[in-house]
Amino acid sequence: MRTENVEILSDQTNAAIVRHPGRAFPGVLVQGDSLHALCQRADSACKEVGRGKPGFDELNDLRNALWFYLNHYKATLMEHGIALPFSEQQSP
Incomplete structure (x- = not known):
């Protein structure tokens, strides 16, 4: 970990x-619990649309991109001994 000033x-x-x-351009800081919620919503949307249906491939690409960010977030927090701000328990 390092400390730097950000604008x-x-x-x-x-x-x-x-x-x-x-960096030339700013970014949006998405909190981990919000990112987790977006991943869950993307999972639900993919399930609702269904594999092989129109739009599924694009939606699944978006879902995979969100999960990539969430998995990086989780690995980084674990590496630094920081608890996740959400539960990974699956809802029934």
């Missing part, structure tokens, strides 16, 4: 806009 353009809850040093 905070907006600190709106669940939608902070920050620019990392060395």
Whole structure:
């Protein structure tokens, strides 16, 4: 872990806009629990549309991209001994 200054353009809850040093454009900081919720919604949408149906492949690509970010987030928190801000228990 390292500490650097970032530019905070907006600190709106669940939608902070920050620019990392060395980057030309800012990014949106999505909280881990919000990212987890987006992944769950993408899973539900893929299930609802159904494999092989129109639009499924594009939706599944979006779902996979969200899960990539969430898995990176989870691995990073685990590496630093930080608890997840959400439960990974599957709902019935």
